[in-house]
Amino acid sequence: MKKLVLTGAAGRLGSYLREPLTQLADELVSTDIAEDIGTLYDGESYVQADLADLDAMIDVLKDADMVVHFGAIGDEAPFEDILGPNIIGAHNVWEAAYRNGVKRVIYASSVHAVGMHKIADNIGIDAPHRPDTFYGLAKCFAEDLGRMYWDKRGVESVHMRIFSCAQVVAPRSLSTWLSYDDLIRMVTAAITAQTVGFSIVYGISNNDRAPVHNTGAGHIGYKPQDNAEQFAETVLANAPPADPTNLAQMTIGGPFATIPLGESGLATMTIVDDSKKT
Template sequence: MKKLVLTGAAGRLGSYLREPLTRMCDELVSTDIVADIGKLYDGESYVQADLTDLAAMEAIVKDATMVVHFGAIGDEAPWDDILRSNIIGAYNVWEAAYRQGVKRVVYASSVHAVGMHLKTDTIGLDAPHRPDTYYGLAKCFAEDLASLYWDKRGIESVCMRIFSCAQATNARSIGTWLSYDDLIHLVERSIDSAVVGFTKVWGLSNNDRAVVDNSKAGHLGFRPKDNAEQFAKDVFAKTPPLDNKDLANLCIGGPFATVELGNSGVAALGVVNDKKTT
């Protein structure tokens, strides 16, 4: 295709998407709030912009076929911060896409939209929203926004409910890991599938201990290859016995299910910042 836009290009996940996306289009426009993201790939340009600026979003998505929307606060945070970046920012992306005739938004949603469901429920994609934080609530809003803009304005969306896209370093991640290669594969299938309408899909690898059912998203052709079982022995050997009454162990949102609203959930996960550098 001619032009793709990637928001959140300066983030850890965005860093792994930039190069693969340049191979899917003539022009990749990467954007984030930082002044610079370093060396650019062939076919990539960078525009500094704030998601809360609708006019800036309109200018960036002009003539784009699709937007890959990863820009947002990637953790639980105070309400006013979530409102601006994750809720108003999401509205501005879809509204700009509508005004400029963009075909599809590929959105980095999250398990935290349904994080209070129990692991043992093995929920499907049709399970009701049950957010675990303000962060998760914003993901619910964006998913419903995507559904509305498909029903009323014809903008297709794929909402990728990403679990643990980071190194598998804790017991929870053995069931929830999404490798970077599988993330790239998921985004590629979300872009090159001919018709998606409004689609939700779980973003996790082919883990033996997966806690959700992805069967209703088969039309995307997302077939993850990696499996966190390769890390299980070492991770479990270092993990103390889990409290089976602790919601952080029972709910699919993990520690996000127990943090106080407005306080970081990522802090309890030990996420390694292995951001890709060009």
């Protein structure tokens, strides 16, 4: 490929994607609303741009082959805050992709698009939307947007329902962990797959306790290699007793299933900021 675009390049997950994405195209254009993202890798350039600005997205995606769309508010927030970057921003990325003839959008969707499903249901990629927050609702919108742009305009997309892409520090992560290496494997597979049309894949590692399955997504070629079970003894030794009446422990959305709409879910969790520095 000649040109890849990465939105959300200043974020924690974006920081791990930048270097490997430079290996997949002659040019990587990273973009975010931050003033800068540190030292650039060989073949990488940076453009400060707002997802809610359609003209800016059209300019950034000019001559791109594909776009890896990770830009958004990454937590529950009031609907009026989610609307610009997460909903209007998704529309602008797909519309800019269509106008520029971009082949494929690789989208960072989320477990929270289906977060109210029960763990015991062991859902697959065909499970209906069941969002747990405004944040999850925005992911549902983008998934439906991607399906429509494939059906009506021929823009391919892969929607990666990402789970817990962070250090394993709590019992829930033993089932929901996505390692950074598996994140890179999944994004690479979504880019290099021959054809995808409209596709959904769960962004989760090869965990023994995984609450979902990727049956039906084999054409993408994502083969996770890491397993959170290696952390089980340490994590469970320090954990309080399980509570089967706690909805946060019964649903795949975890604590996002129980927080009031519009209030932060990450504030109830322990997320280590181990962003990759350049």
